[in-house]
Amino acid sequence: MGKFLGYHCSLCGTEYLPGQVTYTCPKDGGNLDIELDTDAIKKKFHYEDITSRDETSLWRYAPLLPVFVPKGEATPLHLAGWTPVFKLPRLAEKLGLDHLWLKDESRNPSASFKDRASAIVVARAQELKSEIIVTASTGNAGAALACMSAAVGQKAIIFAPKSAPPAKVAQLLVFGAKVILVDGSYDDAFDLTVKASNEFGWYCRNTGYNPFTIEGKKTAAFEIWEWWIEAHRDWHKKDSPLDNHPPLTIFVSVGDGNIISGIHKGFKDLVKLGWIPDMPRIIGVQAEGSAAIANAYNADTEVITPVSARTVADSISVDLPRDGVRAVRAAKETNGTYITVTDDEIIQSIAELGGMGVFAEPAGAAAYAGLVKAAGSGVVGSADPVLVLNTGSGLKDVKAAMQAVVSAPIIEPTLEAVKKLL
Numbered sequence: 001m002g003k004f005l006g007y008h009c010s011l012c013g014t015e016y017l018p019g020q021v022t023y024t025c026p027k028d029g030g031n032l033d034i035e036l037d038t039d040a041i042k043k044k045f046h047y048e049d050i051t052s053r054d055e056t057s058l059w060r061y062a063p064l065l066p067v068f069v070p071k072g073e074a075t076p077l078h079l080a081g082w083t084p085v086f087k088l089p090r091l092a093e094k095l096g097l098d099h100l101w102l103k104d105e106s107r108n109p110s111a112s113f114k115d116r117a118s119a120i121v122v123a124r125a126q127e128l129k130s131e132i133i134v135t136a137s138t139g140n141a142g143a144a145l146a147c148m149s150a151a152v153g154q155k156a157i158i159f160a161p162k163s164a165p166p167a168k169v170a171q172l173l174v175f176g177a178k179v180i181l182v183d184g185s186y187d188d189a190f191d192l193t194v195k196a197s198n199e200f201g202w203y204c205r206n207t208g209y210n211p212f213t214i215e216g217k218k219t220a221a222f223e224i225w226e227w228w229i230e231a232h233r234d235w236h237k238k239d240s241p242l243d244n245h246p247p248l249t250i251f252v253s254v255g256d257g258n259i260i261s262g263i264h265k266g267f268k269d270l271v272k273l274g275w276i277p278d279m280p281r282i283i284g285v286q287a288e289g290s291a292a293i294a295n296a297y298n299a300d301t302e303v304i305t306p307v308s309a310r311t312v313a314d315s316i317s318v319d320l321p322r323d324g325v326r327a328v329r330a331a332k333e334t335n336g337t338y339i340t341v342t343d344d345e346i347i348q349s350i351a352e353l354g355g356m357g358v359f360a361e362p363a364g365a366a367a368y369a370g371l372v373k374a375a376g377s378g379v380v381g382s383a384d385p386v387l388v389l390n391t392g393s394g395l396k397d398v399k400a401a402m403q404a405v406v407s408a409p410i411i412e413p414t415l416e417a418v419k420k421l422l
């Protein structure tokens with residue numbers, strides 16, 4: 001007996017049984033949503049049964065996931081998720097916001113949000129007894145898959161564009177994956193991976209293709225939900241005037257559109273379970289040079305027209321987003337929106353977050369850059385509580401980080417030289 005009822009095509013609505021399909025809708029290529037048996041879960045669990053669990057990882061939410069927890073314990077796969085939320089009071093003041101927090105996904109085992117998806121896909125691969133898992137990646141999805149696979153002795157093959165930042169390629173290699181660099185874009189690597197997995201029978205993790213990735217990504221929404229309940233409690237204790245505050249607004253950077261769709265799915269699951277009264281607003285942030293989803297959102301269409309992506313934020317550099325339709329809906333159905341930011345704004349945001357003790361890679365900093373714009377244009381107001389996701393670590397792209405700062409002076413090792421410099 002599996003842990004989910006089946007799949008539902010996000011485009012044509014066709015329902016499939018668990019064994020009927022593996023990736024996308026055979027009719028129209030639409031992304032598939034996994035249907036949980038929410039009625040059964042509701043009968044079995046009260047939300048406090050979840051929030052009182054001991055696990056401090058995404059497996060805390062095992063009853064709400066379509067896979068079983070893989071055997072073993074305390075491996076990186078078992079410890080993904082459960083990332084911290086910090087307050088950013090000085091940046092809040094600067095932006096004129098009463099409440100601003102950052103959820104730091106760089107604290108995941110391979111230092112990006114992608115570990116959430118890869119943990120669940122590796123669990124699925126083990127259930128399917130797949131010998132080899134493969135993914136296309138701009139770097140982070142591959143690093144996450146390689147890390148989670150290494151943790152449980154699963155074989156992984158990664159196709160990345162040869163332009164991937166060296167630190168990400170180093171991660172892939174150190175985690176022991178077979179790494180194939182493609183002389184082309186991420187989109188080229190994506191198409192090649194699909195062909196190769198069909199040809200050789202490998203299990204394909206590709207983002208916006210494998211329906212299990214968003215089931216991992218939705219765990220961030222569950223964590224935000226739990227944290228939000230606690231934050232409320234604090235306010236109530238202090239008799240805060242925020243009792244009637246507006247809903248939480250979440251800022252997330254968007255490439256393929258799978259993280260934003262995953263977060264939306266997580267909150268939708270909670271609404272279905274009756275465990276959350278109001279849906280947060282979800283605001284997607286794209287780089288101006290890679291804005292296919294923002295373009296569709298702004299044109300009020302679900303038709304995603306590919307772009308020729310160019311941005312310093314490699315993790316969100318995508319010509320044809322593979323989860324664009326659900327990503328447009330994530331903003332639309334939550335009273336959110338899309339914001340685009342320039343590379344200069346992204347680089348500037350790396351420095352701003354750095355000044356708070358947070359080291360973000362460009363795609364991670366992009367979410368904060370989006371907030372800066374949103375606060376400036378009134379898309380969020382001072383009373384809106386805001387949570388920004390930092391999706392990846394700055395250590396993954398040191399070259400971009402160095403663009404955000406003035407390089408350090410080099411001096412002779414003498415006190416004279418120090419005095420002269422100061």
Ligand SMILES: *Cc1c(COP(=O)(O)O)cnc(C)c1O
Pocket residue numbers: 112113114140141207253254255256257258259260315316361363364391392393
């Ligand atoms: C993958 C990634 C994103 C974007 O996620 P999508 O699902 O492609 O929209 C954002 N930030 C980082 C660091 C990522 O690795």
Ligand SMILES: [Zn+2]
Pocket residue numbers: 009010011012013014025026027028029030
């Ligand atoms: Zn379909």
